[in-house]
Amino acid sequence: MLASVLVEPGQVEVRRRPVPQPARDDVLVEVSVVGVCGSDAHYFRHGRIGEYVVTAPIVLGHEAAGRIVAVGDDVPKSRIGERVSIEPQRPDPASSETRRGLYNLCPHLQFYATPPVDGALCEFVTIQSAFAHAVPDGMSDDSAALLEPLSVGIAAVRKAGIEAGAHVLIAGAGPVGLVTAAVARAFGATRIVMSDPDPARRARATEFGATETIDPTTDSVRELAVDSFIDASGAPRAVVDGMFAVRPAGTVVLVGMGADEVSLPLSLLQNRELVLQGVFRYANTWPLAIELATSGAVDLDSMVTARFGLEEVAKALEADRIPGNIKAVVDVRRGGQS
Incomplete structure (x- = not known):
């Protein structure tokens, strides 16, 4: 099969690799579309994200959809023939985290495109059968792939x-911030404030x-007085300003990955009894993601603003620098022209 391989930071090559063989509880998926995530671009440019370091050639891409073409014995x-969205993680079923339903926190988790695990920017991938989620015929391949950031x-x-009537502030109008706003609306939030320095992104919000x-x-962020704040930017200033915007007993949720360490106003956290939460990927989200996408509550197709072929992955990984771009996707089935 053909695979786009990150050879070293800044260099990707299309190479031939063996088609992977499904284990007993795996399915083999012929990949159709792969969304480009900011983490993919970061690995491409810098070769690492925190403790995860690229030390050998790796296939990027974890937002993926396709069709099952073979199955394991179990x-x-x-x-076979089923169209699926891939939940790109393989937890250890014996870990205490997995047994408690927190499989995203499994210390032995293998996640697509996180070194040393290969991702989906290739023609075929394997995934455990329970993590290949069937999607309706009416759902596009783009939407099926973007169920991952929706999750x-x-x-x-x-x-x-x-919940219904909630007021929320979301920092960062990139793909994750936008889908978070859409989900907040679906959950019943009546005031959804989006903060971003880019006027084009604010318009899309x-x-x-x-x-x-x-x-x-x-604008003054700290005076907003919201019930919860979700940071999807990773910017230290946005995190601190957002915390000041939360009412007493409110919740702060950190999604964006930025600096490893940020100085936080601990006295504010204590005096207002704020709840500070981290988010590391997701667990048990795909059924709801499918419902939100198929019901029209979230329009994933409208997020796609650039499309590339498998031979153009380097361009796709730089697409976040194109003014006005929201989400680039790679159509694995074609190459050559954008």
Whole structure:
């Protein structure tokens, strides 16, 4: 098969690799579309994210969809031909975290495109059968792939405890921030404030559920008085300003990955009895993600603003620098022209 391989930071090559063989409880998926995540671009440019370091050639990409073309011995053959969205993680079923339903926190978790595990920017991948989620015929391949970032938004909104009538501030109008706004709206939030310094991104935010937008470089964030704050930017200033915007007993949820260490106003955290939550990927989100996408509550197709072939992955990984771009996808089935 053909695979786009990150050879070293800044260099990707299309190489031939053996088609992987499914284990007993695996399925083999012919990949259709892969979304490009900020983490992919970070590995491409820097070769590492925190403790995860690229030390050998690796295939990037973890937002993926495709069709099952073969199954392991323990999987019903009736699944062959099924269109699926891939939940790109393989936890250890024996770990205490997995047994408690927190499989995203499994210390032995293997996650697509996290060194040394290969991702989905290739023609075929294997995944445990339970993590290949069947999607309706009416769902596009783009949407099926983007159920992955939608799942991050679902995890964040659940952590924030958003319910009907809630007021929420979301920092960062990138793909995760936008889907988080859409999920917050679906959960019943009536005031959704989106903060981003980019006017083009702020304009898009209203399409995804934001009831108002602000420029954090000129507007007062700290005076907003919201029930919860979700940071999808990773910017230290945004994190601190957002904490000040939360009412007493509110919730702060950190999704964006930025600096490893940030100085936080601990006296504010204590005096207001704020709840500070981290989000690490997701667990048990795909069924709801499928419902939100198929019901029209979240329009994932409208997020796609750039499309590339497998031979153009280097361009796709730089697409976040294109003004106005929201989400680039790679159509693995084609190459050559953007």
